[in-house]
Amino acid sequence: MGRVEGKVAFITGAARGQGRSHALRLAQEGADIIAIDICEAVPENSYPQATEEDLAETVRQVEALDRRIIATKADVRDFAQLKKAMDAGVAELGRLDIVCANAGIGGTPNRAEDIPEDEWTNMVDINLSGVWRTAKAAIPHLKAGGRGGSIILTSSDAGLFAYQNIAHYVSAKHGVVGLMRTLALELAPDMIRVNSIHPTTVDTPMVQNEGTYKLFRPDLEHPTKDDFAAAAVGMNALPIPWVEAVDISNAVLFFASDESRYVTGVPLPVDAGAAIK
Numbered sequence: 254m255g256r257v258e259g260k261v262a263f264i265t266g267a268a269r270g271q272g273r274s275h276a277l278r279l280a281q282e283g284a285d286i287i288a289i290d291i292c293e294a295v296p297e298n299s300y301p302q303a304t305e306e307d308l309a310e311t312v313r314q315v316e317a318l319d320r321r322i323i324a325t326k327a328d329v330r331d332f333a334q335l336k337k338a339m340d341a342g343v344a345e346l347g348r349l350d351i352v353c354a355n356a357g358i359g360g361t362p363n364r365a366e367d368i369p370e371d372e373w374t375n376m377v378d379i380n381l382s383g384v385w386r387t388a389k390a391a392i393p394h395l396k397a398g399g400r401g402g403s404i405i406l407t408s409s410d411a412g413l414f415a416y417q418n419i420a421h422y423v424s425a426k427h428g429v430v431g432l433m434r435t436l437a438l439e440l441a442p443d444m445i446r447v448n449s450i451h452p453t454t455v456d457t458p459m460v461q462n463e464g465t466y467k468l469f470r471p472d473l474e475h476p477t478k479d480d481f482a483a484a485a486v487g488m489n490a491l492p493i494p495w496v497e498a499v500d501i502s503n504a505v506l507f508f509a510s511d512e513s514r515y516v517t518g519v520p521l522p523v524d525a526g527a528a529i530k
Contacts, residue, residue, distance in 0.1 A: 256510040258283030261346045263339055265289050265329055265387055266356030268303035270457035271407065273311045274498035275353050275505050280320040282506060284351065287342030288312070289327040289335070291356070295379070297372040299361040299464030321346060329356045329383030330375075336390040349394040351509040352404040354387040359459045362468040365420035373421045380425035385432055388447075392440065401444030405508045406433050407501075408449045410524050418468055430520050437518035446517035448508050453524035454485050454495040490526025 262279045266272035267288035276286045292305045308324050315322040323345050325338040343349050357380045360372060384406050395402040411419065412426030430449055437447040454460050461478060469484040470476035485494035504523045507513050522528045 254282060256282040256506060256512070257351065260284045260350035260509070261287065261343070261348050262351035262353060262509065263287040263289075263342065263349060263387075263391060264353040264355055265335075265383070266291075266303075267311055267324070268292060268305075268307035269311070270303075270459060271452075271455060271498045271501050272353070272355045273307075273314070274502040275355060276311055276315055276322070277318070278499065278502035278506050279351065279509060280315045280318045280322075282510070283320075284509075285321040285346050286315055286323070287339060287346065287349075288315075288322060288324040289329075289338045289356075290324075291328045292326045295358055295375065297360060297369070297375050298358045300359065300458060300462035302358075303458075329386055330378050332386045332390065335386050339390045339394065343394050348398055348400075349391060350398070350400065350402050352387060352391040352395070352402070353407070353505055353509075354384040354404070355407045356383055356387075357407060357459070359462075359465065360419065360422050361464055362418040364418055368421055376421040377425050377428070380422065381428040381432070384429055388432075388436055392445070395440075395445050396443050401446070403509050403513070404436065404440070404445065404447045405505050406447070406449040408433075408451050408520065410451050410453050410522060410527050412449070413451055413520065413522065413528055418471075433520065434518050441517060446508070446513070448513075448517060448519045448521060450501060450504050450508070451520055451522040451524060451528070452496060452501050453489055453522075453527040455501060456495045456497055460495065488527045488530070489524065490530050493525050496523060496525060 268290035466476040
């Protein structure tokens with residue numbers, strides 16, 4: 254216990270799913286949390302977004318661990334909102350050490366030539382530009398602290414290889430890898446490490462919805478979770494359909510802790526072997 258004791262982590266998309274899991278895992282190990290989430294619908298997305306009630310539940314669960322948390326409704330597409338939330342959190346909690354650029358959407362499956370232009374733009378704005386904005390807002394605080402730090406970018410196995418029918422998602426997640434490597438070089442002199450995590454399918458609302466089911470089972474008009482599971486097993490080397498959010502959070506914790514103090518510029522798959530199939 255206490256692997257990030259006394260540190261402060263900023264987490265985007267923290268209202269539920271992987272973001273909430275990251276907040277709880279880091280809080281379990283001693284960190285205080287600055288959390289944001291859009292908490293409203295994204296029209297081009299194929300499943301409901303988190304709500305303000307979801308973000309309040311993240312706050313409740315972190316506080317139950319006897320850690321402090323500052324939670325704000327903010328959109329990673331809006332740098333002013335993002336910076337205001339981060340600045341206020343750092344002012345309240347006194348420092349910044351860990352950044353989890355986790356917020357993202359799954360979009361709607363379509364062949365590349367059929368993706369609406371506004372959906373392409375929104376996907377890149379959230380899943381790539383939102384990650385850049387998060388880093389942009391955080392870097393001055395990390396540098397000012399003079400203690401180094403860790404920036405962890407959520408990509409995907411779709412950031413390492415291609416999937417059909419989600420060209421916008423694949424393109425944004427590949428872009429995260431290029432951003433990660435560039436930031437790792439630029440920030441190394443300040444002992445700020447930057448790495449990316451590449452999950453396979455994760456058992457969260459972003460995956461467990463009809464849009465994803467249809468992506469994996471286009472042969473069925475109304476595929477079910479069980480139909481999806483049968484197809485998803487085939488992606489992974491290990492015989493499982495998906496990983497749990499805590500599996501990703503454990504990787505986040507490793508990158509956030511001093512156990513990885515000299516690890517930077519690394520794209521880490523947490524994917525049950527999907528990348529080697």
